[in-house]
Amino acid sequence: MLRTVCLWASLLICCAAQADGFAVVPLRVELGPGRTGSLTVTNTGEAKTFEARAMSWKQENRNDSYAQTDDVLLAPTTFRLEKGAVQVVRVQLNRPQDAAEHAYRIFIDEVAAAQEVRPNTLKTLVSMAVPLFVAPSSGPVAKGDAALSALLENDVLKIELRNTGKANLKLREWVVSSAKAGELLKVPSAAYVLVGNTLKGDYPLKFQADGPMKLKVITDRGTFSADVKR
Structure with a gap:
């Protein structure tokens, strides 16, 4: 008979689609034979400058590691949005598909504009990471193991x-x-x-x-x- 249940730690963390003052959709990008995709960034707060960058993604248990890569091209890589403005970031695969799935993350970073940076000051900025997966050349995989x-x-x-x-x-x-x-x-x-x-x-x-x-x-x-x- 069940008496008490106690869990002291959650098993994982969810990557949110919204950050302080801006939102990114979709929640993940999947590239297949078409080799292209897109993200839409919407600024809901004060005017901001953004940088978009793609990184290769590896895992060891719960630890994620990232490295610079030329496998994925983004355009534009930097842009500024006024409140309420929207920017579409194009995603292009820059390598052939092969027999394996490849994982990346696209980081959308809020960066301080040059005129906002003052000596001996620190401004807290926000970054969001969107998973990107390149399907095997054989096609999308529906069932896992x-x-x-x-x-x-x-x-x-x-x-x-x-x-x-x-x-x-x-x-x-x-x-x-x-x-x-x-x-x-x-x-x-x-x-x-x-x-x-x-x-x-x-x-x-x-x-x-x-x-x-x-x-x-x-x-x-x-x-x-x-x-x-x-």
């Missing part, structure tokens, strides 16, 4: 999810359940797990439930399950 494991040890749930498929996985929800007690834990998530990356985490979890438990992760490319070992 993953290896999932879960271990409950000393009231700590240890999870491991490895993306073994050909495309990124966007997580939607983690659920721990028991056949007798029902749903014990539900945690929403908006994390991306890139191809080949293994996501690991330890989460203090205090409850009592009779019988076996199961961990289920729901993603945009399928649902994966594993028995919770004790």
Whole structure:
């Protein structure tokens, strides 16, 4: 019988579509044979100057790393918007597609205009990062593959999810359940797990439930399950 459930950490962070004073759509860009796409930046606050830049994107567990790249071209790369103004940023793939998916992020940064920069001052600016994925040459991947494991040890749930498929996985929800007690834990998530990356985490979890438990992760490319070992 379920007595208490406690989760001390969320599993991931969502990248928002709106920042202080401006918004960017869409939430992600996907490039296929057409090799082109776009983002729309809308300034809802005071006049701002923006810089757009594309970076290659790698992952190791929960750590994202970025590097300069010429694989993706953006136009324009700098622009200024008055309040209420809109700018379309064109996205062009600058490399051939191959058998693998490739991941990037497009950063839209608010930058201080030259006349606004004063000696010995610091102005807090805002940056937003939009995921960009180049599909394999064989076409978009609808179904994902993953290896999932879960271990409950000393009231700590240890999870491991490895993306073994050909495309990124966007997580939607983690659920721990028991056949007798029902749903014990539900945690929403908006994390991306890139191809080949293994996501690991330890989460203090205090409850009592009779019988076996199961961990289920729901993603945009399928649902994966594993028995919770004790």
